Amino acid sequence: MKVAIFASGNGTNFEILAQKFEDNELAGKLTLLFCDHPDAPVVTRAKNHHVPVRAFTVKECGGKLPYEKKIMELLKEFQIDFIILAGYLRVIGPTILQNYEEKIVNLHPAYLPEYPGLHSIERAFSDHRTQTGVTVHFVDDGLDSGPIIVQQRVPILATDSVETLERRVHECEHQLYPQAIKEILLEINKKEQNDQ
Template sequence: MKLAIFASGNGSNFQAIAEAVAIGAIEAQLTLLFCDKKDAYVIKRARSMSIPVISFSPNDFESKAMYEAEILHLLEEEQIDLIVLAGYMRIIGPTLLEVFSKRMINIHPSLLPDFPGLHGIKDAFYANVPETGVTIHYVDDGVDTGPIIAQEKVVIDMLDTLDSLEKKIHNVEHKLFPTVLAKLIKNQQGEGRS
């Protein structure tokens, strides 16, 4: 199975997945990183692991549809089976969704459906809820509304700061995402053989 990871920022989830692939914990080939920001740190992480990088911005195109059509062309050229969104900070449009329906997975730093969108950790922290967590889900045409694959709770302690909560969430993400991907891929490969 060939994976493409989409990321926009630091890339710590990309790193966790790439390391799991490298040691065989995820039975797949990490074919490429797609990044929409040419100066994102995730690109350095990918290059240091000799993973091919493709990077261009929607601003380079006349429309979102044209931007996604170019991404789709590259994915089809590489025969990508699964897209993994690991901190990709753009809403996926119909051009990619139609082709990769049920083959695109996202991670979100809250217990969806609570606190969807860009600031899941901050929104949960300032809502004074007793717990939040991490959700891994399929991508659909909504914002963080796709079918949930897995969730793990994170308790918000009285002494937590926004920074300490972010660290706790990221620690869970870095374990949960590779584990869930490994199971998902193993199940899909098992179905392919039967």
């Protein structure tokens, strides 16, 4: 099974997942990093792991539809079976969704349906909540609304700042996401073997 990771930023989750693919802890082959910010640090991380990188922006494609079509061409070129979103800050549109139904997973830094969208950690913190969380879910055509795979609570401590909370949310992500992906990929492999 050929896997692509989509990312937009620093790439700490990419780093952990890439290492787990290298160590054969995750079923499948990490075949592509797609990034919508060509200068993002995740691009360097991918190159260090010898993962092929393709990076382009919506603007240089002339809009969302041609951007999505170009991504679809990429996915066909690399024969991608499964997509992992790891800090990819764009909504996946229908062009890709209809070809990858229940084959795209996302990691969200909140306990959905609480705080969908951007700045989830900051919003939970500024609302003086006592806890937030992390969610792994399949991607659908809504905003962080797809079927939930697994969730974990992260307490918000009285001593927390946004930075310390963010650090602990990321620590939770780094544990939860690889484990969830491992189980999903094994399940897909099992299904495919049964179908043959």
